[in-house]
Amino acid sequence: MxxxxxxxxxxxxxxxxxxxxxxxxxxxxxxxxxxxxxxxxxxxxxxxxxxxxxxxxxxxxxxxxxxxxxxxxxxxxxxxxxxxxxxxxxxxxxxxxxxxxxxxxxxxxxxxxxxxxDNLGLLYKGGILFESEINSINTSMTKVQFALNGETNQEALQGLEVMSYKKVGSVATAIIKGGRGSIRAKLEALNPIILDFLPLTLEEVFIYEMEVLGYEFNQVL
Amino acid sequence: MSLIKSFNFNFLKQNIKKSKGAIILSLIIVPLIISMYLVVYGLELHTPEVVPTTTIGVIDIIFMYIIHFVYSALLFGFVFKKTSTDFMNSMPINRKTMFITNTIGGILLITLIQLLSGFFALLWGAVFKNLIIFPSAVLDIMIVSWISYVFVFIASNLAMTFSGTHQAHFITAVLILFLVPVCVELIGSIRKYETYKNMEYNSSVYSYGYNYDLSIVDGYQTTYYRTLENIKDYTMPFKLFRYGLQYSWESNLRMIGLSILYFVLGLKLYQRRKMEHSEETYESQKMHIFVKSLTLIPILLVVDRMNVYSESITGLIIAIIFCAIYYFIFDIISKRKIPFATTVASFAVTVFVIQAMTTFLGNIEYRQSDVDADDIKSISIGKNSNSSSLYYYFVNDSEYAFDGDYFIKDNQILELILDGRYKVLDPTTAFLDKGGYVSKDIYFNIKLKNGKEYYIETSIANKNYNEIISILSRNEEYNEHMKKQIIKKNGIIQIGNDVVDNNTKRKIEKLMSQEDINIFSSNTNSVNYITKTVYQGHKIVKYQIPLNNNEELLAVVADFANKQVLENIKGYQYNISVDVYDKSSSIGHYYGDSEILDFIELHSADEFDSSKKYYVLYGGLQTRNGYKNFVFYTNSTKELDKILENSTSSKYYW
CATH class of the missing domain: 3.40.50.300 (P-loop containing nucleotide triphosphate hydrolases)
Incomplete structure (x- = not known):
């Protein structure tokens, strides 16, 4: 069709x-x-x-x-x-x-x-950019919102594979490759004031995968 | 087997169904127009008439150029639109099956058209008794038309495989069908072929007169002729332009061969077709330029043939500007953007190549020589005009067919033909010869010993013509050949305009097979003959058999004619025109009131004795049912002489 x-x-x-x-x-x-x-x-x-x-x-x-x-x-x-x-x-x-x-x-x-x-594939320039089962996307990528006691910055995430990091005020939102368990352990060790795990939409997966490839229109404009 | 396996009836059915309106219209339009044409033709006829094959096939000729595009566009039209081509190609059917199914489907539709057309032609022939249509002629037309339609359809499908729009499809199909024969014709007219001086085509002698004859003698290069092989070989769509719908196996075989070739080629190309190029003229820009340049070839050749270059530099400039405008307009119409520099460069290259080619071909030296009777293997003769009173000497009526069946090998006749031709071409004798109506226009077909064959339309001196007839009438082999032709075929027999009934026909045929019939008459002014019209050798042929030397035959004919005469003069309205002949020559002409009709009515029941002195009356009169002709035989010659003598109005004696 x-x-x-x-x-x-x-x-x-x-x-x-x-x-x-x-x-x-x-x-x-x-x-x-x-x-x-x-x-x-x-x-x-x-x-x-x-x-x-x-x-x-x-x-x-x-x-x-x-x-x-x-x-x-x-x-x-x-x-x-x-x-x-x-x-x-x-x-x-x-x-x-x-x-x-x-x-x-x-x-x-x-x-x-x-x-x-059941499965998701991202097509980019005639090829498959990313391919995964929908369920496993949630386990392989984690969206987290956190605020630290002192100044919140990306250095706190050192050692994690950060795909996206954005900060509004003192609250940061990051998308990190990997399961929740290891990320939670790492962030809890920093005694965060806020630590929330947010659901990841397919659109976000697409956008962040594209950002990795430098497909960022935000920066262009 | 592969073809059958690759045929998907369901697909065909659905493909036809989606265009059912247009397909039904295309199926009925040809038979319908043929029917209308024949009905009008039949209603207008007041006397029996053999319908020429060209008349029956005229509608086929017109639609030969239309139907194939319609079918190709209906069955394969989806390839010219992106959405439809995506849709059709998403179906679980491979391209091979699609192409084969549609091609077979188109052929089946064409077959249906021809069957319906043939059926209606025969039907109207049966309905109108004056409309004489030979079933074998209809069959021939059906065969030629079918082969031609299929050929054009398959060529059109081939064009479709590499065209992306309807316009490109049309142009490509026209190029496939016409480019080669048109170029052969046009280049042939530029190129100076080997020429036989005394056989050159010269139909314009009458209209151009004395000066033109001189120019022929001074320079044969200006005259124009062609060889028979080419005419026969051409495929029908092109041949139609010049010679109408004619049965020719050479042409048919060529079309069948090319159809197979185009089909295979089309299949391969369709399987490889890049469907994403729909809505663009051709797959690549190069292909677009190439096709455009090909279309320029015939235009340039016509310009070359018109000799505008040699006229003046202005002519050359106008010609180039004309071609250049065409070249640019082609892109505008086809909506393809080609860089200006590329267009100019390709135009220049095309013009240069074609000019080089025509110059090269035009400068090829040719051999010009006279032909001797010894060079000729055989000659057949056809008649040129039906106005000639010598109509019946040459048995092939060239109104319907130009080449004869019987090839004459008699050296004396060959000499007479060549000599007759010389006399007409010779400026010292030609003027007198033509001015006095003493030359005859004839067609002849010459086979040379070197294998070449020429078809020539020309005129020969009347004296030579009559000598040829005289020799032929004494030629036993020729007489035997003609007699066989006349007897073996069914056809129709006519006395005047009346077609004889079956009983009379059987009697005449029996007599003709038994008697030693002399099919020639030394007298040229008599109407004392019967006409046998048959369809043989894929053409309508008329044989006229004189009755003046065949008493038994004459008795049978007179019996029929005299029974028929009252029917023919019934409803007489205005004046009557009657030619009166004795056994072999004209006695007089009567034009007047009904006095002669009273004579006919009085003597119509008389016993006719063919061994006694008799007159033949050949008349025409207006009746309530239209203009009618009649033939009447009578032994009451003295009484008729008196009527002719007393008749003062418009009567004269020869």
């Missing part, structure tokens, strides 16, 4: 589904009808009359119903409201429960992938 969707001119969803059916031997036409009903899409209305979000829903319904072993989704939830987005995620999950399917999703909006993906 591409970012730039394509439907045959003047086709409705049913006709598009028939095209997919002719191409994919395991295509499930019943699923199309079922999902169209759930998403309240008129099967016989011309797709060109649909909104951007509805067109994306049509494409997703057709793609899911192919029952292919591998599916590629590009900017899957672009233009879709949060309610339908959650519904589509459920549909995708259900599909994966129904049949072992590998789904690869690409998106610039990483938030929408957090709760659905």
């Amino acid at each position: 591409p970012d730039d969707l394509y439907f045959f001119p003047n086709y409705n969803l049913l006709e598009m589904a028939e095209f997919y059916q002719a191409m994919y031997p395991n295509f499930d036409m019943g699923n199309v009808k079922n999902l169209a009903e759930i998403l309240k899409l008129n099967l016989k209305a011309k797709i060109k009359t649909f909104s951007k979000g509805m067109k994306r829903q049509c494409a997703l319904i057709c793609a899911i119903s192919t029952n292919a072993d591998y599916m590629f989704f590009d900017e899957t939830f672009d233009g879709i409201d949060p309610v339908v987005r959650n519904l589509l995620k459920q549909i995708i999950r259900k599909q994966m429960e129904k049949k072992p399917t590998t789904i690869i999703m690409t998106s610039h909006n990483l938030k929408e992938l957090e709760d659905i993906c």
